[in-house]
Amino acid sequence: MDAGAIFVLCIVYLLLAVISGFIGLNRKIGFGTAFGISIFFTPWVGVILAFLSPHIDEMKVEQSRKDLSNMNLKILIEIAKSSGVSDETITEIIKSIK
16 A cells, blocks of 8 residues: 555544534543544444534523422421421432422
8 A cells, every 4th residue: 555545544533533523522521532532443433423512502401301390399497497397207208209
């Protein structure tokens, strides 16, 4: 194989790694990690891992649900305490919810 063919293969490999990075751009894995994995292993591994990584919007929705659930739990605890419910009863209720 001559030097020109090796050069072309290296350029194609780098372009595939960059494409893998862009696939990971709006995902938890991110551009840099997807690109690095593509360079270190192969671009196909980087693409697969990028597609398996959760999308950032999905992560934000899940975090919002957790925050809302925690906020509701805090409000319920405050209501229970102000109503004179004992700490032991509140603890039992929280355990049964989770």
